[in-house]
Amino acid sequence: MNFKKIFFIVALVSVNAGYGMVKSLADSAAQPAITHMLTAMDTPQGWAGVERHLNTEEFRAKEVKDITEALVQSGNIPWFVKATLKGHKGWINSASFSHDGRYVVTASNDSTAKIWNAATGQLIRTLQHQDWVKSASFSHDGRWVVTASRDSTAKIWNAATGQLIRTLQHQDWINSVSFSPDGRWVVTASSDHTAKIWNAATGQLIRTLQHQDWVKSASFSPNGQGIVTASGDRTARIWNAATGQLIRTLQHQGWVQSASFSRDGRWVVTASRDSTAKIWNAATGQLIRTLQHQGVVNPASFSHDGQWIVTAPSDHTARIWKYHTARIWKCGLTDQSVDIKLQLKQLLLQTKLGELHRRGQALPARSLSHLYPIWQTLPRNIKNDLVRQFPLLNIRAAIEPTNYWPTVIAGGFGIAALGAAAYWLLRK
Secondary structure, eight states, rough: OOOHHHHHHHHHHHHTTOOOOOOTOOSSSSSHHHHHHHHHHHHHHHHHHHHHHHSTTSSSSHHHHHHHHHHHHOOOOOOEEEHHHHHHHHOEEEEEEESSSEEEEEEEETEEEEEEEETTTEEEEEEEEEOOOOEEEOOSSSEEEEEEETTEEEEEEEETTTTTEEEEESSOOOEEEOTTSSEEEEEEEESSSSEEEEEETTTTTTEEEEEEEOOEEEEEEEEEEEEEEEETSSSSEEEEETTTOOEEEOOOOOOOEEEEEOOSSSSSEETTTTEEEEEETTTOOOEEEEEEEEOOOEEEEETTSSEEEOOOOTTTTOOOOOEEEEEEEEEEEOOOTTTTHHHHHHHHHHHHHHHHHHOOOOOOOTTTGGGGHHHTSSSSSHHHHHHHHHHGGGGHHSSOOOOOOHHHHHHHHHHOOOOOOHHHHHHH
């Protein structure tokens, strides 16, 4: 994509409309373009210029698609609740999708793991341990579920029948467990300061990975060649699964509660007691983004299609979660059938509201009314979620022209009155 051409077009708009959208014509990345578009949303004149040029031939589908993808990948679009899973009687310690996205398995302090229909929230099956269940996940083919418990065991179950297949033993609590992508291996994380790799078919111990404190979670990379572990020693570590060699260390300021790879293996997401979740480049260890919370951040993981994140709360002080529930979240992306230029505008609007929320700004009435044409294209549930998620913004008062219909009606009466007057004059 030729972003220089885009910035040149936007620069011309700046000259003609008198607002500063472009800081450098030499920029060739999507993020500066997004930044300037978001800035332009502050004023009717600025946004009118952006809309005008988004609708010209220079902004073809590919250009708009690339900017849209960059916006989605930026992680700044608000996420919304799709379904709430209710039925556990204790804190939920982990939640993860099946590979096909049809099911979710949760692990709870009520000594059970539960399998749910992800679309409907219906409870499918309950798996029982003797103590808190700290972690649960599916095998790649969805045939098996593996659970980890404070009873120092990990158990492999038949997902369809609930039959117990195999039990794996540690010297202390097992906090996390997951399959390798090919289903041949299982990795467990324990309070005995180790993560262990097991043969799933035989239960044979293959390798032990050492930390300096409790190991809170462990999982394979999508290609099965790496393992990422999270520990009370305030680090997440990436290992070579075949040799056990330590490849990279990721640092937090508090215990790292969980760590997992994205589906393409490019990213690792970590969750910590330092009130943050962090996204990292798996190859370089570079910190990409920090997500701030008001309390302990517990397990967070990507869905297999990369569009979803499933999270679970560990205490009632978490800002957006409810006690004893897990929630499935979807990116603010609205509808694949929506025109791609309209979709970009919708995502820009959602991102702008999130940005204003982070600034702590209360919006004056009708201050964003020029964005109402985009607002009204959002699905009702997304609009309602935005209003609920950012209550201090007074979004509806800022965007919706509350006096729209009275104005239209008054205008209609005014036109009718003028018409009647003109008719009367002509008759005379």
